Amino acid sequence: MIEIRAEQPLDISGVGQVTFDAFSQSELGHHGEADLVSAIRAAQPDAISLVALDAGKIIGHLMSSPATVESQGRIISGTAIGPVSVVPSHQHQGIGCALMNTLIEIASVQGYNFVAVAGHPDFYLRFGFHPLNTFKIQHCFQSMRDEVFFLRLLGSVDRTVLTGGRLKYCSEFGPQDRFA
Numbered sequence: 026m027i028e029i030r031a032e033q034p035l036d037i038s039g040v041g042q043v044t045f046d047a048f049s050q051s052e053l054g055h056h057g058e059a060d061l062v063s064a065i066r067a068a069q070p071d072a073i074s075l076v077a078l079d080a081g082k083i084i085g086h087l088m089s090s091p092a093t094v095e096s097q098g099r100i101i102s103g104t105a106i107g108p109v110s111v112v113p114s115h116q117h118q119g120i121g122c123a124l125m126n127t128l129i130e131i132a133s134v135q136g137y138n139f140v141a142v143a144g145h146p147d148f149y150l151r152f153g154f155h156p157l158n159t160f161k162i163q164h165c166f167q168s169m170r171d172e173v174f175f176l177r178l179l180g181s182v183d184r185t186v187l188t189g190g191r192l193k194y195c196s197e198f199g200p201q202d203r204f205a
């Protein structure tokens with residue numbers, strides 16, 4: 026039976042291992058995602074860190090950290106998902122989807138206006154995300170394509186307030202100087 030819950034201090038080393046295993050055995054390879062999780066945990070008290078357990082053992086993890094869209098002189102607050110990891114032995118069993126759905130529920134309850142994510146559309150579009158250009162938003166990373174970013178609005182936020190906006194992740198994701 027799979028359990029999904031908020032990360033606790035004792036989970037930290039298991040989360041690091043799961044993140045490393047999931048990425049290093051994927052076609053993407055591991056490019057510091059486990060360190061990114063640690064950096065976000067250390068610097069972002071509002072990050073949402075969820076673990077998936079099978080018989081008490083951590084087999085999946087999702088991190089989401091504060092993000093903003095600056096648009097029309099306003100700052101709209103949201104949360105940005107990533108990294109998400111499920112160990113290879115437990116993939117394709119719905120655990121990634123369960124982590125995603127739990128995060129969306131929590132973000133909604135916490136009053137965030139949007140959830141953002143960068144990744145493969147085959148995985149993320151099923152959760153009500155739309156490409157950034159649907160909202161006429163651009164992200165601020167210098168070297169990433171706009172097409173890999175997706176956003177889902179939460180609650181009753183009016184999408185027109187986002188028009189022309191710029192999506193910013195927390196600084197642990199590195200420089201976001203595309204428009205500097």
Ligand SMILES: CC(C)(COP(=O)(O)OP(=O)(O)OC[C@H]1O[C@@H](n2cnc3c(N)ncnc32)[C@H](O)[C@@H]1OP(=O)(O)O)[C@@H](O)C(=O)NCCC(=O)NCCS
Pocket residue numbers: 047048051053107108109110111112115116117118119120121122123143144145147148
């Ligand atoms: C992406 C990941 C978290 C999905 O976890 P999961 O538990 O296997 O996901 P689920 O079983 O809930 O959903 C599986 C579905 O998502 C899609 N999917 C899973 N991994 C995918 C990937 N790397 N690319 C595109 N689509 C993917 C498939 O459509 C799959 O459906 P299928 O099982 O019918 O083939 C997991 O594959 C993983 O940890 N990958 C390595 C790390 C990674 O790439 N993380 C995401 C980028 S931040």
